[in-house]
Amino acid sequence: MSASGKLASFRLPPLPTVGELIKLYNLRAEKQLSQNFLLDLRLTDKIVRQAGNLRDAHVCEVGPGPGGLTRSILNAGAGDLVVVEKDTRFIPGLKLLSEAAPGRLRIVHGDILTYRMDRGFPVNISKPWEEDPPNLHIIGNLPFSVSTPLIIKWMENIANRTGPFAYGRTRLTLTFQKERLTASTGSKQRSRLSIMAQYLCTVHNCFTIPGRAFVPKPEVDVGVVHFTPLVQPQIQQPFKLVERVVRNIFQFRRKYCHKGVEKLFPAACRIELTQEMMQKADVDPTLRPTELTLPQFRALVNAYAHLCAYEPSLLSYEYREELRMKHLESQGKTPMDTHMEKSTSTPPSPLQPC
Structure with missing residues (x-):
């Protein structure tokens, strides 16, 4: 089979659109959970491309919600996708995707802050820290309410080589309030979060998604950020x-x-x-x-x-x-x-x- 034919075999069969699923299950973004849906599959495809080649990759998606980004990850050829979703309302729609991609999508109904990702994937995908990153990716359109504690937790995991980083220098591709993590010295956006991320990772601001692309529209534009943990952190202290x-x-x-x-x-x-x-x-x-x-x-x-x-x-x-x-x-x-x-x-x- 040609490369194009193999990629086509990964693509999902015809399904209701994300917008149709939202109407079907009467899903609304919860303001208190700072949920913002991204319905444009061209944008979710673009986010997934920033992660690199996902062909046969292991992926953990954080907070898939109605599953727009989930579809793009599956269409990109991920062989093993674990989605961690806390909100019960989204589980039926995710099960529909799981049935459309048999053996490739696992659903965890739980909180990403307590989920043991170090137990979620086979040990044999691990790579020594000094070598190239493992074929494991974390991808997510993060709610603003969880983004700060989650990034601090993951940065501590990187420092201690635990959690998702027990497999090696696992890469992350995430959405954040624009420039919060990539802000340079002298920038108004420079913060505790940007220092903690930059001392442990190479942090790259991929592109900006205008707020109007989300439903409901957030008050700020959103940056897509790619992290690769450094072999040696820039600060050698606990x-x-x-x-x-x-x-x-x-x-x-x-x-x-x-x-x-x-x-x-x-x-x-x-x-x-x-x-x-x-x-x-x-x-x-x-x-x-x-x-x-x-x-x-x-x-x-x-x-x-x-x-x-x-x-x-x-x-x-x-x-x-x-x-x-x-x-x-x-x-x-x-x-x-x-x-x-x-x-x-x-x-x-x-x-x-x-």
Whole structure:
């Protein structure tokens, strides 16, 4: 069979359109779940092309919804597609696709934040981290509500080579609020998320989808982003430590970067340790968080790691917990008075003297 004939054999038989399925099952995008449907199959085909050659590939699609992107993945020749969908309303339409592509589509009714993708595919597709990526792809039109926690979870998986990255340097092709992940130094869109993604991956902004292409129309345009994990991350420190420094710096994104650095340290030694960390990193404390380069973030993280090596209790310090305790004191209360309230929050960790 010719190459064109083989590709044609992957294509789905005639089916109701995505729009017809939405009407058939009375599906509406739920605003509280920040769902936005993409009905134009030319656009979903274009998204899938950014992932590369999917012929006989293993693919996990996140939040397939009514199945527009799912159709494009199957038509591209994916041999094993797992779709993870939390919303029960979409399952009947996905089952229709599964019947049209026998043996190629598996449906998981569950939450992608808890789904064990490291158990979803055969072990023999794994590739050593230093080699080319495995024949496994993650593709998804992500709801905005889940995109940030999901990307942070996946970046931690990359750092630890767990989850979908237990198979090797698994590639991702995802939709995001435009420029949130690819923003460069000095850009207004520069954020905690862009730093965390860029220190661990090669991140490529493929193309932009105008908001009007979605139903309902989101308030912003959407970028299609392709990630390939780096063999060596650009910051050689534990993920939690990197995330802690970056998160603190960006919590005051309009102020000088030293403001966020200060909140890494208890009040008793805040000024002294902030000055020591900034000097050790050789970073101008009057730069804004968006103006910091990746090498500067690396220097700051390394400087913080150096301080924590001498004073491990710094790692358990939380500025918000210190504020909460001060608020209780101002009201004449003790932590015991609010025991029931504390039982639902993270308990404070004791600090050794600075």
